[in-house]
Amino acid sequence: MIMEYTNNSCRPIHILFVGAGAVGCFYASRLHHPASNIHVSLVCRSNYSIIAKSGVTLKTHTFGDYQFKPAAVYSSISDAATSKEAPAEGWDYVVVTIKALPDVTDDSMDIEPLIKRAPTGKTCILLIQNGVGVEEPHRARFPSNPLISAVTIISAEQISQGVVRQNRWTRISMGTYSDGLGGKTWEAKQLNERGNQCVKELVHLFTEYGKLRDAEFYDEISNQHVRWHKICINASMNPSAVLSGGIGNADMVMDPELRMHLKGCMDEVFKAAPAILGTPFPEKLAKPDLILTSSERNKGGRPSMLIDWEAGRPMELEVILGNPVRIARRHGVEMPRLQSLYALLKSAQGRRDAEKASKKVLEQEALKVKSTL
Numbered sequence: 001m002i003m004e005y006t007n008n009s010c011r012p013i014h015i016l017f018v019g020a021g022a023v024g025c026f027y028a029s030r031l032h033h034p035a036s037n038i039h040v041s042l043v044c045r046s047n048y049s050i051i052a053k054s055g056v057t058l059k060t061h062t063f064g065d066y067q068f069k070p071a072a073v074y075s076s077i078s079d080a081a082t083s084k085e086a087p088a089e090g091w092d093y094v095v096v097t098i099k100a101l102p103d104v105t106d107d108s109m110d111i112e113p114l115i116k117r118a119p120t121g122k123t124c125i126l127l128i129q130n131g132v133g134v135e136e137p138h139r140a141r142f143p144s145n146p147l148i149s150a151v152t153i154i155s156a157e158q159i160s161q162g163v164v165r166q167n168r169w170t171r172i173s174m175g176t177y178s179d180g181l182g183g184k185t186w187e188a189k190q191l192n193e194r195g196n197q198c199v200k201e202l203v204h205l206f207t208e209y210g211k212l213r214d215a216e217f218y219d220e221i222s223n224q225h226v227r228w229h230k231i232c233i234n235a236s237m238n239p240s241a242v243l244s245g246g247i248g249n250a251d252m253v254m255d256p257e258l259r260m261h262l263k264g265c266m267d268e269v270f271k272a273a274p275a276i277l278g279t280p281f282p283e284k285l286a287k288p289d290l291i292l293t294s295s296e297r298n299k300g301g302r303p304s305m306l307i308d309w310e311a312g313r314p315m316e317l318e319v320i321l322g323n324p325v326r327i328a329r330r331h332g333v334e335m336p337r338l339q340s341l342y343a344l345l346k347s348a349q350g351r352r353d354a355e356k357a358s359k360k361v362l363e364q365e366a367l368k369v370k371s372t373l
């Protein structure tokens, strides 16, 4: 559901993206419009020096190639939170675009100094991350801040430090998150209304200045449907790509046994989500058979979980598998296929990390021995 919104005020809008990777740099570059008083800054990490020096190079399928020079570039969250140049009244929007890894870091705790820079409840937090349940830690830590949950359909990657390639798609679907139930109490209703205003403003900014054709407004519950619908794809395809030995989406769906397995996973989410959200999936959302058929065309598509696994990085296992399984269970629904994928991959990741750690210890000991010889 797309809603009209016109922001006629010329007030400055200060936006800070935390996580200058593929998704962060792409959407930040679309929002930055200093001539219209929209100022977008980035919190970087390993790519800080190159982005601080030269900005971000975008190579996009949709908008061609261009350079993005942020309003400010920070080397860390604490650098941004304590900077004298940062807006004195804090940011209007803090956008979280780091990978969602609650088993490694608590994003809500990490961004607290940024939110505290503004008067209580002023900053709107926008999460552009995969998975479900990502909102809960932020809602608990920042009870009076508007919180927006965004689902993206995009294929983008950082191909070298400070260079981001968008391969296809731009869709960003956004909805407020008050209590996850659409605002049941008086306080949640107020938050829900403020959140909706922020979503409308963001849709306007992305559409008017970012020239995105598919920045979408959703109400709180409809947005959770979109999130769970994406889980249907991510929770089936991503772990299966790893456990099947590194096969991409199109090849998986062409294998009859794997296709049956993927359909079984998707059916579980299709059964669980309505029980969790209290309403059926809207008819317009593609059913498992259609998702499988359209995946046949996604040749070369490799899920990010597979790429992270191959690179030895932590995978977004908890938000893509662990949370869905736990949330469904709280609502009396078991998802046995997803639970098996979760158990197997969590164990494989644990073993991989333990082996990496013991290899490191052995290498350090060998170095010590060498230096005493």
Ligand SMILES: NC(=O)c1ccc[n+]([C@@H]2O[C@H](COP(=O)([O-])OP(=O)(O)OC[C@H]3O[C@@H](n4cnc5c(N)ncnc54)[C@H](OP(=O)(O)O)[C@@H]3O)[C@@H](O)[C@H]2O)c1
Pocket: 018, 019, 020, 021, 022, 023, 024, 043, 044, 045, 046, 047, 076, 077, 097, 098, 099, 100, 110, 128, 129, 130, 152, 153, 154, 155, 156, 157, 158, 304, 316
């Ligand atoms: N890429 C896609 O096509 C796509 C599509 C749909 C959804 N998503 C979702 O979007 C989210 C972001 O994904 P992505 O592909 O953009 O990931 P990414 O390219 O790995 O970017 C994440 C960035 O966050 C930085 N970061 C991590 N912790 C940080 C911290 N504490 N402070 C500052 N920077 C920090 C990382 O820095 P380092 O490089 O130093 O680690 C990296 O630059 C994920 O939830 C993903 O599942 C991605």
